[in-house]
Amino acid sequence: MGSFFNVVGLRVPIKQSIVTPRSSCPICKHQLKAYELLPVLSYLIQKGKCRGCQSRISPIYPAIELLTGILFMTAPYAVGWSGELVIALTLISMFMVIVVSDIHYMIIPDKILIWFAGIFLLERILIPLTPWWDGLLGAAAGFLLLLLIAVVSKGGMGFGDVKLYALLGFVIGLKLVLLSFFLSTLFGAVIGGSALLFRIIKRRQPIPFGPFIAAGTLTAYYWGNDLIRVYLQLLNYS
Ligand SMILES: [Zn+2]
Numbered sequence: 001m002g003s004f005f006n007v008v009g010l011r012v013p014i015k016q017s018i019v020t021p022r023s024s025c026p027i028c029k030h031q032l033k034a035y036e037l038l039p040v041l042s043y044l045i046q047k048g049k050c051r052g053c054q055s056r057i058s059p060i061y062p063a064i065e066l067l068t069g070i071l072f073m074t075a076p077y078a079v080g081w082s083g084e085l086v087i088a089l090t091l092i093s094m095f096m097v098i099v100v101s102d103i104h105y106m107i108i109p110d111k112i113l114i115w116f117a118g119i120f121l122l123e124r125i126l127i128p129l130t131p132w133w134d135g136l137l138g139a140a141a142g143f144l145l146l147l148l149i150a151v152v153s154k155g156g157m158g159f160g161d162v163k164l165y166a167l168l169g170f171v172i173g174l175k176l177v178l179l180s181f182f183l184s185t186l187f188g189a190v191i192g193g194s195a196l197l198f199r200i201i202k203r204r205q206p207i208p209f210g211p212f213i214a215a216g217t218l219t220a221y222y223w224g225n226d227l228i229r230v231y232l233q234l235l236n237y238s
Helices: 002-014 041-045 060-079 084-105 110-126 134-152 159-172 174-197 210-237
Strands: none
Touching: 002 060, 002 084, 002 110, 041 060, 060 084, 060 210, 084 110, 084 159, 084 210, 110 159, 134 159, 134 174, 159 174, 159 210, 174 210
16 A cells, blocks of 8 residues: 555656556666565665666655555554544545655645545545534634635645645544644644754755644544643643
8 A cells, every 4th residue: 555655646746647657767767576566675675776777766665655554554553443444544545645745746736635535525424523513614624724824824835735634624623623733833843943953954945744744633633632631631730
């Protein structure tokens, strides 16, 4: 699945088919054989280099493959063996594609969002939030909050993020989408700030927000209610 998410995230934004052509090295066009397509393993065996031209393979490929495996395997422990697991796996799948696309091209393609919106709509009819209209409130809140920030920041926040947050609100509801935004911004500030401090990135260099949205949303979705309860208890004791 992780290999597939890499392909979708790399090809959909540039309007290539996700089926053909077969995967090849972008430098020397060496077409990858079956044994060069083993998730994570091929990268390690080839020491991160193309077998054709010895050019360096982006570590994003094995990272996404490994991360997908870990997230898929741990999802049942976070949400239980319930219908909600279907939602969790769909969320993880969408985030992997978005992270790949956002890191490579700094965009979240409409096509991906529309595709997943259709899947989530169907899933949330079968596995509804309680109350069922929580998703509508969440979608409205996610859309308006991010739209406001996109307008105020004059392009610092892309419109792709606005649409993504409307969809996330629909999936996880009002309370958790607000927490998701808070956490995503927090992760972005801490990690972006550190990268700036250690001169990994330059000031004013745009950084993709997708990975932080993914981390913030999964944290809110998995542990949001616990986080809010602990926070309120701390307030009561102070
Ligand atoms: Zn090559």
